[in-house]
Amino acid sequence: MKRISRTLAAAAFAVAIPSLANAAEMKAEVLHWWTSGGESAAIKEIADRFKAAGGEWTDTAIAIGEQARAAGINRIVGGNPPTVMQFNTGKQFDELVSNGFLTPLTTVADANKWKDVLPKAIVEAASRGGQFYAAPVNIHGQNWVWYNIDVLKKAGVEPPKTFGDIIAAAPKLKQAGVIPFAHGAQDWQDAILFIAVLIAEGGKDVFQKVYGEGDVKAVQSPGFRKAAETYAQLRLLADEGSAGRNWNDTTSLVITGKAAMQFMGDWAKGEFVNAKMTPGKEYGCVVMPGGYVMGGDVFVFPKVSAPAQQAAQAKIAELMLAPETQIAFNTKKGSVPVRLDLDVSSMDICAQTGMKALKDPAQQVPSENYISTPDRVGAMRDVITQFWSNKAMTVDDFSARVVSALKSSS
């Protein structure tokens, strides 16, 4: 009798231990496209905190946003989803939600009061039908210009405040033997530059009408025309190596002093941080006029069946918006925290400039991804990248192609 009861007790114990271990087990495979030095350091902040909480983090980093998103979408639709997947804030994951592939984050969002601490535009971009489907982690400004202070001083050029300043300063910088305005001619880079020029020269309403509503009359407006002409002048400053160059290779040209300035979103700041440079001392940052174009990244959580993965999803969603993680992650990433209730005095002056701009609703401009479908974003990118690379294309030609791109996309 004693033996049986002891055996039974041992058996019960043996069954209980693994299930106890299972209850604490959290396994996550995270798919993202942060492969540059600064970006990897940033996501490591989240990974380390998850590991400290007892989770197992498998990193699936795929270079280039489009390739990563294509691979991830393919996997989700094919039935082998990653536990967590990155998207840009906006409409990119619309159809995944409408076809029921993603887990709603209502429990975590309500428990941590996301609706109260996030800006309204972010809440709308991350929710569908009133429920959160994505965990926003940052706000990236897309229309910054980064410049090397030493290079500008040696050439006797003032830091630029408008795109006109950049064009005017180019001859002096060329004489000084540096690339005046370094740009990497990839379609998304050409597009964010054009959008920045558009809101600077034409105003953010023109941008909203063209991208958000596909309004053909806005394309023929004088504001749009002026923006296209400024863009046409900027493309003449491109150096020979700019075709297809990755954004972080272009940033390293500015870091090493071979180029004077680069137009890029504030994810470029991560590279400067990684190179141990300080804003205001070795490099400077300025938001181009017209508004603060808000991009950003979110993480979605595909529906999974394994309890270890589901537990991991809840933990990671909660972690990503925790105040301490937000500061640590965004300091390395170069973006600003997505929560408005944090003390950002520990972040550098570029981040402080960004936060100040964000506090003014009139300065907030949604990025192309918030207001257009991937189809329209893509169609516009095709046209804009042609305009940049083909220096013989006239402004009229460009406007006609934009009209046909708007008409054929939806």
Place this chain on the structure above:
Amino acid sequence: MPITTTSILGHRGRRNTAAALALIPAGLIVLIVYVGCMLWTIRLSFTSSRLLPHLDWVGLSQYERLFANERFLVSIKNILTFGAFSITGCLVLGFLLAVFIDQRVRGEAVFRTIFLYPYSMSFVVTGLAWQWFFNPMLGLQKLGRDLGLTDFTFNWLISQEMVIYTIVIASIWQGSGLVMCLMLAGLRGVDESLWKAARIDGVPVWRYYLSIVVPLIGPMIVTAVVLLSISVIKLYDLVVAMTRGGPGIASDVPAKFVMDHLFERNNVGLATAAATMMLVTVCAVLAPWVYARYVRAKGGRA
């Protein structure tokens, strides 16, 4: 008469049953996967599918949008240029390399390995390496300028008109090894006595190869063309690795157009329309050849 396989299928009945049974799995795969998926793709090209298939009917509107899409038209032009130059280049270079090795040079195995080695590399690695080579700031142009030729320019990679030829060069580099092996196999099958007879008759070497050998290795050439054509249609990773379709859209190809629209652009309808057009083109090219080879030949024999 008892019903046996012999009575139903004739004297070769038993052997044919076994053969037929063995072929059933392959037959099912061809039917379901190849033909079935082809029909599914064609069906989707008549819908307004975005990210996921949605079986409505929009007629030819996707095709209208396709042929008004400048990027697609550029990609068709590119694939035709690429195909013509790449296949011709691989055939010519492969043949010359095979002739060179066929001369019984010393160290033949070494040369064979060296020439075949590029074929074992993935397109991505090939594309990346050639991109660095063609990059004006890093590669050939910089080398020329460092050597003292200060005006030396070789900026095909960033030129709208010439970028497709850089991809042709990378593809010839990779594909000629395979063609060389096929041709070498054919050359080895050519009778030694023909060569001796040609020498006695005083036929110059180049004439010998051109008029006597080439017709003899005809089947090898056809095989090589088929294999090369397959990789021409599939051209995607080399373009992505070398130029990402740039500068602008100048080096776009149909496979890249389809892939981009299938996933990133959330536009399955347009992507399947483009894929159907690729299928139609391949069929249009193959149909006369299939007719000449199989239908007409069969008719002649009967």
